Amino acid sequence: MGPSSTYFPRSFSPKNAGLETRAGKAIEVARARLWMATIVFIFCLVAVFGRLVDLTLLRSGEDIDYLPKDQVFASGRADIVDKNGLLLATTLVTKSLYANAKKVQNPRAAAKKLVTLFPQLKENVVYSRLTSGKTFVWLIRHLTPKQQAKVLALGIPGIDFVRDYRRVYPQGNLVSHAVGFTDIDNKGVSGLEVTYDKRLRSDSAPLRLSIDTKVQHIVREELLKGIEEFGCSGASCCVMDIRTGELLALVSLPDFDPNAPTKAEEDALFNKVTLGIYELGSIMKVANTAMALESGKMHLGTRLDVSAPLRVGRFNITDYRANHGVINISEIFVYSSNKGSAKIALTLGAEHQKAFLKKIGLLDPPQIELPERGSPLVPKRWREDKVITISYGYGLSVSPFQAMGAIASMVRPWGKITPTLLAKDSCEPIQGERLVSEKTSRSLLHLMRFVVTHGTSRKADIPGYFVAGKTGTADLLINGRYNKERVAASFVGVFGPDITQPRYAMVLRLYDPQRLKKTYGFNTAGWNAAPVSGRVMERILTVEGILPKEEGKILEPFFQNVSFEKK
């Protein structure tokens, strides 16, 4: 009971307490005070003891600074990687600057200071935010550590940083159209970022694409050189592993930097491979020839007279080179005869043509994981003039990748294939429904090979390798009229070690190539799209370590004794 016991020993007797003396009264008062003090002290001790128990044993109110569980998936958006695991898109932690407008003391001076650091800010905008009276207003998002240090050095009260996330594309322009980009709040805006928006938010495992950055780079670089060389306004190309349908490259030029998409021009944001639909010109003759061979009414040696003039409306159909007289189906293809192709289509009729194009999937919207996906523009009435023009590639517009998919599906030994942008685990050829007979598949490959060895695509040939292809030059429709001076040159190709092992399919387009001295004034695909494609294919084959095996194997008896003159 503390020191009080010394003043009031236990021997203090109660009988004295009742004394009505001054001393007795004083003792009464002292006693009452003593009790009061005792109670207060006990109460305090109990409180202290209780708090001690609470802190050490119960630990209420204590917050162990664990990371929130969702921090395991800290960035909130999964990475996107290429076929080999190289990073294409990732999310990094940044700092963003906000203000508590209620705490900013001198908004005018603060706004002035901030604008000197960030010239992209407007002083009156910053000022109005700082005077808004709100407790949270964004000032600027995603600062670099250096910028952050500079802001701290300004020492403005009432502004602070908050942890923020930013989508970053380390490869810059390289895969812009396939991967796409996100807005400032990391929501997908274009490309695969849109298609897999939910998946990227919910699953932290990286999304693995079929794109091979090496191949993508080769294609992009050669296209850039091609644009420079032939003075084109743009170019596009995609390369597919013909066994699995994986798109190894998808390039549309001009392209943009997904790290700063707002700076891009509209043309650069447009995907010319999957969204743009075009009249593809002579490339369509692959389909037309396949239709002839599949009809049962014609074979490779069937001879057609193409000497008589052929008219569509006011226009005479001409062949690129001189009139051919009587030529067979294989020659019509290898020499790319418009009149011959039209003859084939007219013989078989509109319904037949429509049904065949439907069967190979050129009349329906294509399948691809991108939101930028162009549906074919099919004529409303399939009249005779359409039958003729569609046979050599006018009057039906499709996206280049869809045309490549259809052609690859016909020529590959394993049937139909759907191009995809997601990586497959195995490179085993995918078996699909057969669109044409095996014999037709082989014949088409041979025919396309002859186009490269003897026809218009000779500049695409790579000695030692199997390269098959078809060029197409389409006049551009400018103000409703076809302009012969403005064309788009295309090449569709299949290549690999030899004819029994086609490995890749590709389609390449150059927009508005110029007539040059070195092309002897020509602007047709054989002079520009073919050599650019040749360089692309050569670099892909060597980088992928594919050994040349082409021994000029003939799989179809028809081609044993056939010879094409080099035109």
Place this chain on the structure above:
Amino acid sequence: MRKVTCLGVCLAAVLGAVTYGAKQQVMILEGRLASLERSVSAQKEAAHLLKAEWAHLTSPARLEKLAQNHLNMAPMGGWQVISEPQMSTFLDHAAPHTSDMRYASAQDTPLLEGD
């Protein structure tokens, strides 16, 4: 009776002390765990940043430029690749003329051209 009570009180005191000690130990460990987790997450973030930088630094365009400037290399041509059956003929042709394989080019070996 008093002995039992005494023993009980002692036991309770000892148990209390042990429990208290254990509790303290757990608290210390939990604190360490939390700080380790934070540091792991910070390291992960740093690694992530480095990965992004690595991807940027190993972009094919940059590597190609470096290889061209510093190693004097160029993209490979189709003629520089031959298949196995051609190998023996290639070696027969190349060996007498050049002691070093590196100098054997397509110009020395016409068999590489054509098919």
